[in-house]
Amino acid sequence: MPSRLAALALAALLALATGAIAADSGLVVSDPYVRLMPPGSPNTAAFMSISNHSNSDRHLLQAESPVARSVELHTHVDDHGVMRMRRVTAIEIRAGGQAELHSGGHHVMLIGLRQPLQDGQLVPLTLRFDDGSSLQLAVPVRRAPAAHGKH
Numbered sequence: 001m002p003s004r005l006a007a008l009a010l011a012a013l014l015a016l017a018t019g020a021i022a023a024d025s026g027l028v029v030s031d032p033y034v035r036l037m038p039p040g041s042p043n044t045a046a047f048m049s050i051s052n053h054s055n056s057d058r059h060l061l062q063a064e065s066p067v068a069r070s071v072e073l074h075t076h077v078d079d080h081g082v083m084r085m086r087r088v089t090a091i092e093i094r095a096g097g098q099a100e101l102h103s104g105g106h107h108v109m110l111i112g113l114r115q116p117l118q119d120g121q122l123v124p125l126t127l128r129f130d131d132g133s134s135l136q137l138a139v140p141v142r143r144a145p146a147a148h149g150k151h
Ligand SMILES: [Cu+2]
Pocket: 045, 074, 075, 085, 086, 107, 108, 109
């Protein structure tokens, strides 16, 4: 239903413009982006920082997006000097702290892209947390930041 989608997109854009906030959970997402990959790449990843302004630890449990066949939470592990991605069941965001989803660390993996993503395109992404709250984001597609942005 196009009108519902448009409404969702608008809500997501507004959330993005103001910093997406899950009102009762105190979670704020900043600087989200989906990495632009070479044409034909089957997968990509979303990165962001999630701040927790509440008094209790939170966990990101699940992410969903219509652009990919499946979405998983991943981390990177050092396997005898080779960095490999591994699926995790949750990403912790400590009370008063923040979780950094960045290249080489935790990320949201978009697996099996249904269509090639374009530079600047907004990708709908829903994050679900252990307190039952969720955030709906419109995450821009862009190139990975310059090397100084890596950790
Ligand atoms: Cu991954």
